[in-house]
Every structure is written in structure tokens, then in C-alpha cells.
Amino acid sequence: MTQSVDPDAVADPPASSRASLWRDGNFLTMWSGQALSQFGEQITNLAVPVIAVVLLHATELEVGVLNAAGVAAFLIVGLPAGAWIDRMRKRHVMIWADLVRALALMTVPMLWWLGWLQIWQLILVAFVVGIAAVFFDVSYQSLIPSLVKTDQIAEANGKLESTAQIAHLAGPAIGGWLIGVLSAPVAIVINVATYLASFAALSTTRDHEVRRAPEDHEPIMTEIGEGLRWVFGNPLLRRIVGTTGVSNFFSTVVFTMLPLFLLRHLGFTVEALGIVLSLGAIGGLVGAVMTPRIVARIGEARAIPVSAISFSVAALFIPVAAIVPEVAFPLLVAQGFIGSFTVLVYNITQVTFRQRITPPRLLGRMNASIRFVVWGVMPIAALLAGALGQWLGVVPTMWIGAAGELFAALFVAIGPFWRMRELPAATTADADS
Template identity: 45%
Template sequence: MREHDFRQLFVADAVSQLGIQVSLMALPLVAVLALQADQFEVGLLAACETAAFLFIGLPAGAWVDRWRRRGVLIAGDLVRALVLITVPLAWWGGWLTMPQLYAVALLIGVGTVFFDVAYQSYLPHLVRPDQVIEGNSRLEAVRSVNWVAGPAAGGLLVQWLTAPYALVVNCVTYLVSALFVVRIRRREPLPVPSPGASLRREIVEGLRFVIGHRLLRATASCTSLANFFGAMTTVMQVILLARVLELAPGAIGVFLSVVSAGAVLGAVAVRPIVARLGQGPTIWMAMAFSAPFGLLLPLAERGWLLWLAAAGSAVSWFGCVVYNITQLSFRQLLTPPRLLGRMNATMRFLVWGSMPVGSIVAGVLGQHLGVRPVLWIAAIGQMLVFLPTFLSPLRHMRVLPTAASDSPAKELSTA
């Protein structure tokens, strides 16, 4: 935090994440409450939010490796702000429709693809190699705090302003985030493409690096499955809380804030957990031991069962954040700098590309089976996602390799 440039990225991320939480509350609530969308339409909207990772995720990584990442971050924020402001304007004008929401979600997804790939590739440029895991922990901690504060704030804003107008707050946060990224002083040199480089060849190189590495392949499989079932849960959770249980937007925000408290604790606890268990065991144990608590969500009813379900989901989020920080830091330290953008984009393609599929599957199943059966399917599926990492060498590797060595690196300091 004493590093000026890291502070700017930290604040930009904090503000942006707060806005994202507002939009995660408001956009589906616009569909459910303002436009009376059914389960399939809500599932399709959720699919549109992440479809860009599936369609342009791979070329985005190759492009980001050719550009200065600071500029990509600024452009990503500005694009998302401009696109999102059309929703309250359309609502005010009386011509807001579901097709427009789909288009907005798709375009915001495009901005997010480039922002996320550049953001994860930029951090190792701003801090020393021995600070990468600490930097990720700090950024994940502020993201987790926003997961707690954001849904409650978003729920209250939706309740006070209505869902479409609450999105104005999200637009402002993207603009503030861009301003802080502008304040980063350190400039990257413009990447020089290799002789004879082509977009197709660079994409293939990124794919080969990820798929050809046994440890990366295991974490990609685990995360992809987790996101598939997580997307199913997210789609049905909104409908369960808003339509089945008929909770007010403010109460939904409080519920999601309780759930997100587990993420904050996970970000705080990751370093001592890694010190105790080792990096590899932490990766699979975090998912294996937290997933069963997700079985409480399909049982949610008004009253104490609602808050028991929230507590169970909080434990699940605790494990997800511990897993995510550990495997993300490993990926960043393992990958040579020239491949960071393509590695992150390939991972995003593989692990986020499963989310639109999960959202659509949830919408289709929700139409035929109902909300709670889909939540049961997703919760049971989450209990199996740890298997790719458990069945890999990660199970016993306390210390994981880095780009600087062909053998396992020295264990990260936990002082």
C-alpha cells in the first residue's frame, strides 16, 4: 500500500467493484420487477453478461499483450459507463425492453473481458514478484468488502430510486475508476511483437501454455465447473428471493451482504491458511470443504431458514475466495511476462465461458423443473468441482513452481 501506483489500482478497483455490485443487483431486478421477465429470460440475461468471455476471450488476450494495459483499463471503464447509462435513459423515455437489456449486458461483458485480462496482467508490472500474492490478497479483500457493502447499498438504491435509476450510480463508479487508473505513473513499454507474429499464432501459443501445463489444466477444469454451477445458482437465487419469497430489494441486499461476508473472511485468512496447508492442498481443500454448505440455499424460507441459508452460502464464498487468491497468484508467478495477457485470457475463456452455458441451462431447467430443483442440482454439482485439482499433483505440492525456476519455488513468506 506504500506504492503509489498500486494504491491507484487499489482505489480504482474498490470503486469499480462497488458499482459492479450495484449493477449485479439492479440489472436482473430491472428484468424481474420492471419488465416481468420469466426464468428463461433472466437466464438469458445472465448468459449475455458473460458471453463475451466465450466469444472474444481468446483474441482479447493476444490484443492485450500487444497494447499498454493501462490504456485498456481506462477504455474498459469508459465503455461500460457509456453503455450502462442507456438503461435509465430508456426507462425514463418509456422504451426499455428485454432486447435492449441483452445488448447492454453483452457490451458491458466486452468491456469487462478487456478490463479483467489487462487488470490481472498489469498487477505483476506494478509490484515485485514477492508482492504478487499480497497484492492479490489486498485487491481481493477490497473486492470482498464490496461484496458485503455493495448488495446492501444496491438493494437500498433499488428500493429508493427503482432498479433502472440505481444503475446511474454504477456509471459514476466506472468513471471514478478510470480517473484513478489515469493517475498511475509507471508506464509500460509498448510491447514489440515477435517477428512473423500473427493473431492466430499468438492465440494458439496461449492455449498451448495453459492446456499443456498439468497444474494449470487442473485449476482451469475446477474453476470452469465451479463457474458453471455457480451461474446456475446465481440465476435461480435472484428469482427465489425476489419472486418465490417475495423479499423487498433492501432485504435481498442484506441477504447477499451476509453471504459476501464469507468472502471478506476468506481474503483475510488466505495467507495463514496457505502457510499452514501449503499452496497445492489449499487449492483443493478450499473448494472441497466449503461446497457442502451450499446445500442450505434450496431450503431457504422466510424467517430463520433464510438466514441459515445465507450463512451456508457465506461459508461457500469463504472457500471460493481462498481458492481463487491462491490459484490466481500461482498462475501469475508461473507465467512469463510476455504471455500474461494470453494466459489470463485463455483461463478466462475456459473458466468464464462456462458461465453463459450454466445460465442458459438454469433458465431452461427452471422453466420445466422450478427454482428449487435447479438450486439442488447446482449445489450437488458444486460438491464435485474439487476433483480435477484433487486428482492432480496439486494434492501434495506445498510449494508450486514459478516462471523463474523449473523446480518448485521457495515457499512464499508468510511473515
Template identity: 50%
Template sequence: MTTDAATPGLWRNGPFLRLWTGQTASSVGTQLGGLAIPVLAVSVLQATPFQVGLLGAVQTAAFLVIGLPAGAWVDRWLKRRVMLFADLARAVVLASVPILFFAGVLSIWQLIIIGAIVGVASVFFDVAYQSYLPVLVAPTRLAEGNSKLETTGQLARVAGPAISGALLAIVRPAILVGIDALTFLFSFLALTAIRDREVAQPKADRQKLVTEIREGLSFVFHEPLLRRIVLTTSTTNLFGSLALTMIPILVLRQLDISPVVYGIGISIGAVGGLLGAMFSARIARAIGEGTAIPVSGVVAAIAIIGLALMSVFPGAAVPIFVVSEFLYSFAVLVYNIAQVTFRQRICPPRLLGRMNASIRFVVWGVLPIGGLASGLLSTAIGLEPTIIIGAVGSVLACAFVVFSPLLGMGRMPQHATTSP
């Protein structure tokens, strides 16, 4: 078996460094746009709670609608080429936001359509992206690769909202969305410089699309530990989106916190995610690779309860927001690095795209449902009760991994327990 010592480090892996560079720029831009778009919707276009919920829903609806076939297609195609097309598509549609805005014709419904197109491109990019890392990186370096990518992603989450919040004091939100488009273009250029040896799946080896989709789903749900992780992630995402979709309205409108303070608060909280990415491997060694998953899942769910408490203690809303964001980001990064590394490690290479797409379908496909339900519930019963329901549900969702062999497990399995 190849050891870490025998495998060249990632600092000398040119293709990985180019992927890393492009994704760092893209992550910064995504954070700029991620704050600018809800501010644009809430503060400029005066979106209703239902429209905000719909905007959040359409950005992830593609995972529910085309997530499964996307995985089978990605397994057939060259993954880098898929990412290139996705980056270019996102750059073009996001660049239309400032154009429409300064032409005086941008509406919330146009923003929702743009969000849907970006969501479709993101489905293909994300499935290809997580399936592409094992192409560039040796199996013994997967955890290191995921950690590096997540660390810079968290650095972007730290710097992005603070920069965005500061820029929102002097420029319009639509301009920040335009900057987001430029970062996707930069990512596109970085990916074009990568040279790899990936070969597209021969047509003779392809089966019917339905058969290939079924094979990916079967692998996910026949792996006992992976099945429990997917169930927890999916249920937590459902209830989490129910709560988190309404946080911008709660903070910006109901608690009357300025976009600048909101952005800075997210950045300070995101430091927790940066630390989670940096120390995830140490935490896994200290408490066990398996144990790290249920423990971090519970901490993330408790942090959502903290966000719900902002409306109960409005005088302390800003510090509660910062602390909750810190804990949530820290725990989510520890959780994600542990479970993504586990599933990349045990999955046969030919199933990577379908495995990742199947998981995304289940765990991200619930996000538009939660976002839409958030808008409808907020309209029917109010903002605070909706957020509380989402927070409590997130805690209960952790039962799948808490009451499982994961709790107390030191070393996670290195291979699949079922035949692919």
C-alpha cells in the same frame, strides 16, 4: 533473489494505489448494479426465467466468443490503455439504463443488449487487469497485491448490497445502475493518473494471431497443476451458474423475500469473503498453499448445496441464505487468491495476457452456457430441480483438484515446469 524485505511495500507504490483506488470505487458500483439489474429485470420488467437466464448468459458470453483473441491483443497493446477504453465503454452504456427507463422505453431486451456490451468491455478489462498487476508490482509482492485488491473487493461486496438493498426501498433500480456508471467513470479517472514504463509489444515480434492464441493455450494445458485448477474452476463455474442464476427468482419471487432483506443477506454473507481475503495467506501457510485450493473448492461447492436447501426449508430460508453466502464467499476468495497468485508467479511476462485470457475463456466461457441452460431447464423441469442439479455438479467438479498432488502440497512451484 529479491526478498520481500528488499522490495518497497505497496503502501508506497503510487501507481498500485491509484489502481487500487479506482478498482475500489468500481467494485462498489458493480455491487450496486449487480443487485439492481436482476431486481430491475425480475420485479420491474417482469422477466421470465428464460429471460433472466439469457441476461446472465450475455454478460459473460463475450469470454466465450472473443476471450482468446482478446488475450493476444492485450499482450500486443498497452494494458492500461485497454482498461481505460473498457471503463469508459461501461460507463456510457450503463448510463443509458436510467435514461431509457425514465423515457419509458426500457425493455428486458434492451437490458440484455446492454449487458452484452458491458460483458465485451469486461473481457478486455479483466484480461488486461490481471496482466497489468505484475507490471506495477514486484513478483514478491503479487500475493500482497492480489490480497489487497480482493479485500477491498470484498468490502464492496459487504457494503454494496446492503446499501443497494436500502436504497431500493426509496429509489428505483435504474438509478442504482446510473450510479454504477459513475463509478466506472471514477475508475477511468484514477487510471489516467497512473504512470508506468510499459512498452507495447514491437510489431516485429508479433506472430500470427492464431499462433499467439495457440501459445497461450499450450502454456495453460501443459502445466499439470494449472491444468487441474482450470478444469475444476471451469466445471464448477458451469454447474454453479446453473444454480446461482435462478437464486434471484427463488429468493425474490418464490420465497417472497424483499429486495431489502435480499441485499442485506448478501452483505452479511459477503463478510465471509472479506475474511477469506484477509486470512487467505495465513490459511495457505497453515494447511499448505496447494492444499488450500482443493479444500476451499469443496467448501464453496457445499455452500451452493446450502442455497439449494432454501426451497426445502422455506421457514429458515433467510438464515440458510446468509450462512451459505458466508461460506461460499469465504471459500471462493481463498481459492481465487491462491490460484491467481500461483499462475501470475509461474507465467512468463510476455504470455500473461494470453495465459489469463486462455483461462478466462475456459473458466468463464462456460458461464453463458450455464446461465442459458439454467433458464431452459427451469422452464422445463422447474426452479428447484435445476438448482439442485447445479449444486451437486459443483461438488463433483472438485474431483480434479481433490484427487491431485495439490492435496497435501505445502509450497506451490515458483516457476513453470514446461518451456513457454
């Protein structure tokens, strides 16, 4: 297979040593930029629904449309994005995506300051940011193998997930405080600054990725089909996609209604909402740290169904809070802790497996194909949540979502994962394909 050499690519990845990532300045530069941007994202993730619910007095349906707009891009451009990204340098795609997200988000405080901000403008910004997020996220999950050695991929994913969970831990609480002090639109400026910091960090990071030669390009539809066949031709990946997709669908139904449930139904303040999210995120941080020990104890393969069953059951805690509102705060914190912990165990394990077995030339299409399914269901679920919330009410809609999540674990809970301890590695044929 012919390949062209990119002048920005470094000759070799870092040395193969698990401790070496702490001494790898190249990885640490990228890691620090991502830590800042993930912190900023948590502020925006809280600020946008607060703007919609509190400042713009959005209805249940409008909240559903807003949430759908943020993830609609995975359904609309998710598949071709993977084929395009496999033709480009992933790091360069991430750099441009950061810049687009920063510029789009900056329009929110500007429109608010001018007194022109309306719900449709917020929806449009969410859609543009979502498109950039598609390209960034697919590239992000495909970049790691070009930064570190194969035997360091799990460690790199663990470090990145750890900082993501620290951002989930600190971001909402600090975001709630900032929104209370500065207002939600002004707090978004901090996210703009963190995206620019990520832009700078990625610009100075170097990878060893070699861009595919033009003569190696097939028609876009052919390449999309190749990515889909790779994912759905693997029985283990197929089951993982089933669990992840069903879980994302029904959890989106629940979490689309969550700001309305907490701010209107339970009467939480914005600060209290941020604290609930932050305390629950402690579980994710613990999960990221504990995943290697859990995998070593029960096996990589069994960690997937165990974690999937746990986060599916934990989802029931959220609507139960409506039955016992006097203990809603600790119940929601417990749900967040258990859910975050087990989702992190699941994600680190299955993402590492995906990256390990997929040939480098298919990484973008593999991730895009999976994201097309598991994120593509989310805008549909968000619209459904908005319609059900308007028709049945917020709490009944959340019960439907929580009950549906129980089915998510069945794809991995019934099948071959229990019979294995370790997941298979890439075969020689896979690596050469």
C-alpha cells in the same frame, strides 16, 4: 527478443518490501479506483436482475438469456482478446473499457426515464458491458506484475481482493436500499460514476510494462495457440482450470435462478436480498485477510483442494433453503459466508500461482485462455438454467446446479496437490520464454 520502449512506462517497479505497497502512491491510486468501481458493480449486479424480474416481469428463460448475455463475451471474444491485449498496454485497455461500460450502462436509466426500456434492450446493454469486462478483467489480472515486484504480487492480489470483498459486503445492502429509495434504474447511475472514477484513477497510474515490438507479433491464431498450450501443458494449471470451470458452470445454473427464487418463491424484498448478499460477503473479506495465514499453516498447494471442497459442499445450502423456508435467511447467509470465504482462499492462491509462473509476454493470453474456459461455460449454463427453470421449475433447477458443483472439486482434490506443500515457482526457461 526485441521490444519497443513506451514513453509512459516508469523505469522500475516499486521497491521490494511487503510494507511498501502502503506507501506506494502509484499502486494506491489504481487500488482506490478499483475499489470504487467494484462497489458500483455490486449495485448494478443487484439492480439489473431486479429490473428484469420486478419491473419488466421477465420469464425464467428471459432471465437466463439476460444472465448469459453478461458473460457471453468470454466465450465469443475471450481467446482473441488475450492475444490482442498482449500486444497492447494493459492499463490503456482498462481505461477504455471503463469508459465503454459507463456509456452503455447510462442508457438504462435514460431509456427507463423515457418509458422505452424493454428486456431486449437490457440484454443488449449486458452484452456490451460484458465485452468491455472481458478486456478489462484480462488486462486487470495481467497488470499487477507490471505495477509491483514479483515478491509483492501475492500482497497486491490480497489487497485487491480485500477491497473487492468489502464491496461485496457493503454494495448489495446499500444497493438494495438505494433501489428501494431511488428505483433500480436510477441506482445504476452510481455505477456509472464509479466507472468514471476508475477511468480517472487508471489515467493517472503509471506502470513499467513495455509493449511488445511489432516484429515480435505472430499471427493471431498462432498466439492464441501459444497461450492455450501454456495453460493446458501445465498439469497443475489444467487441474485448476477443470475445478474452476465445472464450479462456474453449475454455480451459474444456481445463481441464474437465485433472484427468481428469493424474490418470487421465498417472497424476499429487494432490501432483504441485498442484506443476504452483503452478510454472506463478510466471509469473503475474512477469507482475503486470512489467506496468508491459511497458506502458511497448511501450505499453498493444499489450500487449493481444501478450499475447493468447502465451496462445493456449501453450494447445497441454497436449495436446502426451499425445504426449510422458515430458516432460509440464516441458511443463505451461512452459505454466502462459507462460499465467499473459501472461494477467496482458492482464488488468491491459484491466481498468484498463475501470475508467478507465467512469462510476462504470455500473461494476457494465459488469463484469456483460462477465462475462455472458466467463464465461457457460464453463458451456456445460464441458458440451460433458463430452459430448465421454464421446464422443471426454479427449485429443481437449483438442485441440479448444487449437485453438479460437488464434482467441481474432484480435479484438484484427487491428484498432486496433497503431496506438495508449496506450488512450484517459475523456472529460468519459463521466465526467458
